[in-house]
Amino acid sequence: MAERPPLIRKTAASLKPAPNLAERDATCATFSWQQVREELQPGGGEALNMARLAVDRHAGGPRPQHTALRFIAADGVARDLSYAGLKQQTDRFAVALAGLRVGRGDRLFVLAGRIEPLYVAVLGALKNGCVVTPLFSAFGPEPIATRMAIGQARVLVTTAALYQRKVEAIRGRLPQLEHVIVVGGAAAAGGAPAGTHDYATLMAQAADRPTPAVETTASDMALLHFTSGTTGTPKGAIHVHEAVLTHYATGRHALDLHAEDVFWCTADPGWVTGTSYGIVAPLLHGVTSIVDEAEFDAERWYRILHEQQVSIWYTAPTAIRMLMKAGPELARRYRFPKLRFIASVGEPLNPEAVWWGQEVLGLPIHDNWWQTETGGIMIANTAAHDIKPGSMGRPLPGVEASIVRRSEAGAIEVVTQPDTEGELALKRGWPSMFRGYLGQEERYRKCFAGDLYLSGDLARRDADGYYWFVGRADDVIKSAGHLIGPFEVESALMEHPAVAEAGVIGKPDATVGEVVKAFVALKAGFEPTEALRMELLGHARKRLGAAVAPKEIAFQAALPHTRSGKVMRRLLKARELGLPEGDTSTLEGRE
């Protein structure tokens, strides 16, 4: 519960190699997306293809044999795929699709674990002009059917086991689904299931055929990504090929990728982070990207960081909290001499977690903010700059952020006064901005006011230009005339050594509108006693004051999370109030 300084300072001497974004203000002042495009594709032209830029540029460059993807199997054995190898495989997959008369604009879904064919299929399909949706492989049949129906999937790439367990029974409900390509089909008992193509056979047949000359343009649809479903039914966000410019620029500025880096993004490609930064951005920079085929395990993750000599690590608050819960001794059994930059996204990163990085791993954790809708990182703590723990950092070059409020007349007004809470807005025009919610035009339109995109998140900007997350507009608690952001309350509780995780909601109350209620999961070794509950209430009151501190604390063995790792406050609230749970398709542990 030690008091900590408000700033983690960076010194130029400790930063090696020299950070990509050193002179932030100067870079922001001269930055243009056109320049980024010119750099990625000198000479330009109309055509633009995300996958060709990610893969073929390096396959045809000076280091074609450099490892693009390193897959770590569940048993720990690593297998490398070079840029040249990835080009060959993805070209073949594009040929195979063309052979099925699948082409530009056709929707292709991938349902698989983090195995090589997933990466080949996503990139190969993009080369062939298809619109790609990777789905999280732990989804059960219902969420798979709903998403494929919304997305009008014409092709599905999956594994034999997943097909039999999850897809066969729903196939009759998906009349648009013409082709199912099954990995491991021919090898399965009885051969590829009826009505499917075997992946390996298709790839072998494609080997001698010329690659199709499919041309995509910057504004062609490339990816369809479903949101996490934290606040309601997941939405399908449409992204176009020019999003690649954001992936490239943010890989450089926010993640500080350099050609020699070994990069590990722990997100699954079923979520936008696992595609933008688990597939596209690292390849664009020609680095080696680690793909762990297994699920989270604290010891395994430390071993991977250590053995693979990961230099840049992009993960999520939920994973960091789980590592914190596992205790510092485990981390100290490993060494991370190459690790030089850690970043996190997806949820508010409590100051306690930033400091844990500094104290246990020797590096602070750099929080950054973005959404499925923004397609790439928008606001970030960056390598060269001081961190204010608890802050999301500052807007990246090419991103114009502001805090806005709605006037009494209903107009959107930009707030200029620092430290004022309001909705976080972005000026439209960045290349990875979503271009629609599939099938929900009205909802899309409502996200914009003039040239501003309204994010639905509440935040404030301080006098130095750092942004601080307050909460989602839907989660903010109104108590006795105060607006309370759950993040602040959760962070204060997290400071207590017994607390592993906290989720805070507003509970309707006849007198004050809402009272603050916290749900707390404890670290191993702590018992949920009445004495501890009183201690936590006291600690929160001391840190936050009586108006903001929770009035009630309930212990839970674990909090409900989305599969992408976010605390589902709406579920805590529904359960507390005995209301319907709503869409739980993304709830972790559910099939």
Ligand code: ATP
């Ligand atoms: P849905 O829109 O379906 O409710 P979701 O908003 O959780 O789900 P995502 O697009 O995966 O779906 O998540 C984006 C949201 O995650 C942001 O709007 C924000 O609320 C939260 N978020 C992301 N990064 C951060 C961060 N660094 N700090 C605080 N919150 C963050």
Ligand code: MG
């Ligand atoms: Mg959202």
